[in-house]
Amino acid sequence: ARTRGGLGGGLAALLRGRGVDEEVLEEIEARLLLADVGVTATTELVDALRRSRPRSGDEVVAVLRERMLEILAPCARPLEIPDEAHPFTILTVGVNGVGKTTTIGKLARRLRDEGLGVLLAAGDTFRAAAVEQLQAWGERNGVPVVAQGTGADAASVIHDAMTAAKARGIDVVVADTAGRLHTKHNLMEELRKIRRVMARLDPGAPHEVLLVLDATTGQNALAQARRFHDAVGVTGIALTKLDGTARGGIVLAIARELALPIRFIGIGEGAEDLRPFDAEAFVDAILDPGGEGEAVADG
Amino acid sequence: MFDNLTQRLTRTLDRLRGQGRLTEDNIRDTLREVRMALLEADVALPVVRAFIERVRERALGQEVTRSLTPGQALVKIVHDELVAVMGGAAEGLRLAVEPPAVILLAGLQGAGKTTTAAKLARLLRERERRSVMLASCDVYRPAAIDQLRTLAAELGVPFHEPGGTRDAVAIAREALAEARRRVADVLVVDTAGRLHVDEAMMAEVQALHAALNPAETLFVVDAMSGQDAANAARAFGAALPLTGVILTKADGDARGGAALSVRHITGRPVKFLGVGERSDALEPFDPARMASRILGMGDVLSLVEEV
Numbered sequence: 001a002r003t004r005g006g007l008g009g010g011l012a013a014l015l016r017g018r019g020v021d022e023e024v025l026e027e028i029e030a031r032l033l034l035a036d037v038g039v040t041a042t043t044e045l046v047d048a049l050r051r052s053r054p055r056s057g058d059e060v061v062a063v064l065r066e067r068m069l070e071i072l073a074p075c076a077r078p079l080e081i082p083d084e085a086h087p088f089t090i091l092t093v094g095v096n097g098v099g100k101t102t103t104i105g106k107l108a109r110r111l112r113d114e115g116l117g118v119l120l121a122a123g124d125t126f127r128a129a130a131v132e133q134l135q136a137w138g139e140r141n142g143v144p145v146v147a148q149g150t151g152a153d154a155a156s157v158i159h160d161a162m163t164a165a166k167a168r169g170i171d172v173v174v175a176d177t178a179g180r181l182h183t184k185h186n187l188m189e190e191l192r193k194i195r196r197v198m199a200r201l202d203p204g205a206p207h208e209v210l211l212v213l214d215a216t217t218g219q220n221a222l223a224q225a226r227r228f229h230d231a232v233g234v235t236g237i238a239l240t241k242l243d244g245t246a247r248g249g250i251v252l253a254i255a256r257e258l259a260l261p262i263r264f265i266g267i268g269e270g271a272e273d274l275r276p277f278d279a280e281a282f283v284d285a286i287l288d289p290g291g292e293g294e295a296v297a298d299g
Numbered sequence: 300m301f302d303n304l305t306q307r308l309t310r311t312l313d314r315l316r317g318q319g320r321l322t323e324d325n326i327r328d329t330l331r332e333v334r335m336a337l338l339e340a341d342v343a344l345p346v347v348r349a350f351i352e353r354v355r356e357r358a359l360g361q362e363v364t365r366s367l368t369p370g371q372a373l374v375k376i377v378h379d380e381l382v383a384v385m386g387g388a389a390e391g392l393r394l395a396v397e398p399p400a401v402i403l404l405a406g407l408q409g410a411g412k413t414t415t416a417a418k419l420a421r422l423l424r425e426r427e428r429r430s431v432m433l434a435s436c437d438v439y440r441p442a443a444i445d446q447l448r449t450l451a452a453e454l455g456v457p458f459h460e461p462g463g464t465r466d467a468v469a470i471a472r473e474a475l476a477e478a479r480r481r482v483a484d485v486l487v488v489d490t491a492g493r494l495h496v497d498e499a500m501m502a503e504v505q506a507l508h509a510a511l512n513p514a515e516t517l518f519v520v521d522a523m524s525g526q527d528a529a530n531a532a533r534a535f536g537a538a539l540p541l542t543g544v545i546l547t548k549a550d551g552d553a554r555g556g557a558a559l560s561v562r563h564i565t566g567r568p569v570k571f572l573g574v575g576e577r578s579d580a581l582e583p584f585d586p587a588r589m590a591s592r593i594l595g596m597g598d599v600l601s602l603v604e605e606v
């Protein structure tokens with residue numbers, strides 16, 4: 001919904017015909033903070049802006065945009081599935097309720113539509129009806145789901161799925177896992193075990209460790225990215241729930257620190273609501289939240 | 300990593316030693332540190348601004364007792380004010396209506412509504428000895444109804460089995476009728492997650508409210524939420540006569556500034572804290588503890604106490 005081409009609206013209009021004073025910089029700062037960019041990254045961006053001594057509003061926007069894109073554009077790396085890996089395996093991880101299972105459902109649709117054979121592994125064996133939720137997505141997309149039910153060993157479900165995929169000549173296996181807070185040691189340890197079991201079947205597996213982050217999350221998303229990356233080596237990020245008024249600006253801080261590829265954004269609950277990450281559109285939505293959002297409303 | 304607030308305040312506080320009165324000048328640095336700490340804890344910017352303004356007004360001109368430095372006096376004001384905004388004392392559920400008392404849960408996608416519905420059912424049954432029934436009006440998310448049915452079965456709490464209808468409001472009406480028939484004390488109603496900008500879905504939750512006339516209408520919000528929690532709270536608060544808030548996933552390391560934003564914007568008390576995935580992981584909300592958590596204030600108050 002917010003993939004406008006450039007800064008046509010709010011910020012450009014606000015700055016048109018104005019010199020660059022503290023008030024302008026404060027407005028920029030407010031926009032970054034309201035987008036969850038965070039104090040540290042915001043201060044750094046605004047300081048850099050100040051140092052560049054922009055003379056006009058247009059220059060402010062140009063400098064800021066350029067600096068943000070320097071950080072984000074290198075992270076805009078779509079997920080590519082090479083022919084060699086058979087099957088290509090994707091392990092999906094993240095804290096509770098961010099949208100892992102739904103993202104898998106959307107991803108399955110996308111891969112299937114690209115002509116790939118897909119199989120899903122119901123690795124969330126903990127949450128009530130998590131298996132049924134993934135199975136519903138499998139049915140919706142006409143994609144098989146390997147499951148053992150609630151209470152089963154997650155690593156063993158994923159192991160089964162990989163074996164089945166190999167036997168059936170499936171191209172891609174996408175494994176769901178239970179949501180877990182990055183602070184829970186034993187649950188993070190379980191993920192490492194899943195990783196090890198996958199690697200035993202195929203030394204290259206998991207080929208992608210997809211960390212799902214919720215765009216409505218604030219500064220904690222940085223801690224999530226750090227801890228999941230430490231535990232299982234994240235290779236890509238999917239940022240969900242960008243269809244609301246949250247901007248997900250914390251990925252800027254994550255990109256700055258960890259430089260992880262951002263693969264996808266989620267923009268709804270439907271099967272088609274997954275898009276490749278577009279750094280320019282993302283930056284523009286932060287700077288120019290647009291009329292329909294209430295991001296700059298007062299409290 | 301950031302310095303924590305205690306370290307940062309120690310620096311600004313030292314500069315304030317030996318001054319007898321709080322002035323615009325001698326509180327500026329401390330207030331800037333507090334502002335940063337609140338923003339780092341994900342308190343929404345407009346709420347931070349309003350809060351800092353309140354503190355400034357209360358602080359200016361105040362005499363400082365001899366045992367405190369002006370900086371310490373200011374920190375105490377910040378903490379007291381934060382506790383006051385958070386709601387003073389913990390509040391429980393108000394279910395003193397003609398049974399069945401309905402509890403309606405609403406919030407964004409993935410906030411923890413379904414899990415919280417089961418937690419509330421367990422709490423009411425085990426601690427208050429009430430007969431409870433659970434119902435789900437989430438006709439959208441795959442296996443959402445399954446999820447609550449499973450949780451209800453685990454708890455041994457009756458679950459309203461939706462009949463042929465796929466209409467959320469119709470399910471709510473039937474659930475209420477069944478709760479009456481069974482003479483249940485409380486009916487806990489789960490709803491689908493929805494975005495606050497989704498007009499059709501916000502209209503639906505209003506219709507659910509109208510059909511159920513709940514005793515408690517609770518906004519469920521994730522403790523890890525960022526700035527947008529303020530927008531969501533404003534919209535849910537405008538659409539529904541909320542009676543309270545439940546803050547979920549507080550078992551992690553998020554500072555939980557959303558609690559302050561939501562409390563400030565809706566004016567409604569946070570009633571419970573979700574502290575885990577299991578059905579017993581629900582705690583009464585403690586405003587003072589939350590205030591300390593948001594600011595790292597446990598530490599900060601020890602600065603004051605050192606004197």
Ligand SMILES: Nc1nc2c(ncn2[C@@H]2O[C@H](COP(=O)(O)OP(=O)(O)OP(=O)(O)O)[C@@H](O)[C@H]2O)c(=O)[nH]1
Pocket residue numbers: 094095096097098099100101102103124127130177178179180212240241242243244265266267268269273408409440492494
């Ligand atoms: N608006 C919106 N909702 C989304 C998006 N992605 C997921 N959701 C919703 O978010 C909620 C949680 O999604 P799930 O896929 O169940 O999340 P999860 O990470 O698998 O959750 P757990 O397995 O319980 O940890 C559901 O209601 C989804 O429909 C998105 O991009 N936009």
Ligand SMILES: Nc1nc2c(ncn2[C@@H]2O[C@H](COP(=O)(O)OP(=O)(O)OP(=O)(O)O)[C@@H](O)[C@H]2O)c(=O)[nH]1
Pocket residue numbers: 096097127179181406407408409410411412413414415437440443490491492493547548549550572573574575576580
């Ligand atoms: N750690 C932790 N996890 C929680 C808590 N409350 C809920 N969860 C988890 O968060 C995820 C989402 O919870 P749900 O109850 O399904 O959320 P919901 O709001 O019903 O989600 P939708 O119906 O999809 O909008 C699940 O994995 C829950 O187990 C909590 O207090 N702590």
Ligand SMILES: [Mg+2]
Pocket residue numbers: 100101102124130176177178179
């Ligand atoms: Mg899931």
Ligand SMILES: [Mg+2]
Pocket residue numbers: 412413414437443489490491492
């Ligand atoms: Mg639910």
